[in-house]
Amino acid sequence: MIIVKKVLNNNVIIAEHPNYDEVVLIGKGLGFGKKQGDVVASERAEKFFVLKDADEQQQYIHLLEYVDESFVGLMNDFIERIEDRFNTRLNEHIHVGLTDHLFFAVKRINQGLDIRNPFRHETELAYPKEYALANELVEWLNDKLKIQIPEGEIGFIALHIHSALSNRDLAEINRHTQLVAELIDIIEENLKLTIDKRDMNYLRLVRHLHHTIERIQTGNYMENQDELKKVLQSEYPICYTLSWKLMKVMQQKLRKPVPDAESVYLTLHLQRLYKSI
Template sequence: MVTVVKVLNNNVVIASHPDYDEVVLIGKGLGFGKKHGQEIAGEQAEKFFVLRNLEEQEQYKNLLEYVDENFIALMGEEIERLETTFRSSLNEHIHVGLTDHLYFAVKRIQQGQGIKNPFLKETELAYPLEYQAAAELAERFDKALGIRIPEGEIGFITLHIHSALTNRDLTQINRHTQLISELVRYIETAFQIDIDRNDINYLRLVRHLNHAVERVDNEDHAENQENLLKLLQTEYPLCYDLSWKLMKVMQQRLKKRVPDAEAVYLTLHIQRLLSGERNRI
């Protein structure tokens, strides 16, 4: 039996659950006319999620003090839609993190403040499905609120969605995205080129870097490729040398060992990228 502890607004109720202790129920009009101690069926809620600890409970309650009821209802619909799109449950913290982020983003847009995102392209390439979902969310916000969400903000929404899907900390994801951008700039500086962000080889490089950074961070080491390493060192010495420098940067930032085999993949990706740049010129 789920009973009402406190009605926070017409759409949000704090309730007592026999298995999860205190939970939050979200649904249009769910709290209307409800009283403390009254039984409420969980299936009535459009979305049901568990507040797992006291800190998260307080964060959500504080959120409701300054975020408009209609905005809360809209976010509930969007998060439910995301779960349907990805056919997966999202980490419950997205109700706090993404709602808070978008609320203040909308305020900044209404005040005419610009939103800059220097890692937009890397984010789009690393998480294409999440980026598409974020772009569609932005379109619905435009229709619902008359607010055009800029492309840079779509990148930030993408990271929130990816964080909730993978249960990875948003700070860690941001750090990885910034590292990938730094590695790309390192390549541009080393060869004195401006990489075409629409080049298919750039897309492949960024996606590889994203997976490589995650593998290193998870200490999921690739198999040894010693024979191929020697061949690439002879065939593409400049790309080979740069790959080791990139690996050193990764190792310094992540504070974890980067396996030697990573030099094989980086050398090949850098060589393909450079070949494409030369053909473009």
């Protein structure tokens, strides 16, 4: 049985859980009419979110001190929509991270302050499913709150969704997105071109760079490509040299070795881009 210990508001209660001891339960209308000692009905069990981690619980309780109850209810619906779309449970930190982020984003919008996101396009290319859902949810939130959330905010929400889906730290995902943008700047400077962000080759390159960074982080290296490497070095010297420059930047930023085989894949992506101009 799940027993109510304290009702924080209509959507949030602290309870004794048979599997997780003391937990924060979050769900639409979950605390309505409840008092200490009440049992949470079993038919509601599929609807709430359990914050098991003690630090997450304290952060969420602190968040409730400045976020109004109606917004908490909206965010519960918001997060439930994400889980329904991807048919999975999200990392519990999204309840703290995304609620806090969007609360202050809406506050800035209402104050007339601008929200800029220089990495929005790279985020859309790297995480298209998360971005598409973030776009849908922003339209839904605009309607509910009668505001107009700027396009740049969609990218930030998409990163929160990806972080919760992949169980990766949001700060790390942000660093990697910025690193990809830096690598693109280096490519444009060295090849003396301005990349058409609508070009399919650019899309493939950005996704490849994100996957490369993730492989480097996990140590999931690719097979040796020594023979092909020699051919590409001879056939495409400009792009081959640039690929090694990019690899050194990744190695310095990530503080992890980059496999030599990466030069092959990067050279092929760069050559497609270079040839298209």
